[in-house]
Amino acid sequence: MTSTGNDMNLILGVDAGNTKTLAVLATQKGEIIGVGRGGCGDIYGALSPQAAIAEVKKAIHSALAKAEARAQDIHTGAFSMAGADWPEDYDFLKKTMKQLALGKKIVIVNDAMGGLRAGSQDGYGVSVVLGTGVAIGAKGYNDSSWHGSHWIRRLDSNHLVEEIINAVLLSELGIGSSTSLTDRVLHIFNKKTVENFLHAITHRDNSQSKRKNKMMAALLDEAVNNDDAAQEIVQRFAERCGDYALTAAYKVKFRKDQSFPLVFSGGMFRHPSSLIMDITTERVRAKLPGAIPILSRFEPMIGALFLGFEAANIGISAEVKENLKKTMQAHY
Secondary structure, three states: OOOEOOEOOEEEEEEEOOOOEEEEEEOOOOOEEEEEEEOOOOOOOOOOHHHHHHHHHHHHHHHHHHHOOOHHHEEEEEEEEOOOOOHHHHHHHHHHHHHOOOOOEEEEEEHHHHHHHHHOOOOOEEEEEEOOOEEEEEEOOOOOEEEOHHHOOOOOHHHHHHHHHHHHHHHHHOOOOOOOHHHHHHHHHOOOOHHHHHHHHHOOOOOOOOOHHHHHHHHHHHHHOOOHHHHHHHHHHHHHHHHHHHHHHHHOOOOOOOOEEEEEEOHHHHOOOOHHHHHHHHHHHOOOOOEEEEEOOOOHHHHHHHHHHHHOOOOOOHHHHHHHHHHHHHHO
16 A cells, blocks of 8 residues: 555544543554544443544544644544444444545454454454453454453443442441551542541532542552452452453463463553452463463554554554554654
């Protein structure tokens, strides 16, 4: 694929999640020339599918503006999307992206697969993506694929926040054990007592965020510091991630005697602690010892970009990866 005339033949990668949508534009050489951001791009998580698409468009148009490019300059658009779950979702999303002229070629995958492609050398393996939500999926050496989507229930940052709050409340009432999470939560919400904190998050006119990112960091900090309540929450969560990852591996026929990448990506893994990754890996390797844990060096949106490169028949060489890494730092 070569550029002709004013056609820039750009590759678009989009990672649409429950909290944010990221769009990235790159040249064929892997040089990132524009990155844009929008809100919730999940057609199930937004107020409506149309609202989700509007946020995806916002991210893409922002990337185009920064790149001083036009939609018609996009050769291939690859979309890794929370909410790409059922066949009708893929049909809707592909039709919509074609109508919006966001690529001569359009690729739609579930966000678990974008996360997998970001960290796997060849796109095969099992992925565990932990952001606001949890995305777990796999692609086998037989080219079959599976993703958890709606099979995964009560396993996301909202559920973890509720577990943290519950641990603090039970401790305060003397029902649960004492926990260092109490001081951390009070500090995060700038409250003097647990009752003040509870009132702040439950009163009728409450407009306060539960401050998920800080809560997640506090949970992992205190688990590493051997707080029993924090350790129990992290252990349950990571073991369940491991169970789903193991299921994904079985669904695509990975065998006990095979090695395969177990790719971890997403915001929760930006914390210095590898506790969740370690527990999840141990859970998987107990049954499939060939699982090789990999902390992805690229964000899921770069995984979408890789899928776009492949759909455009562009090889992802070491030079392309190095260009992506260098130019990404200048834009994001």
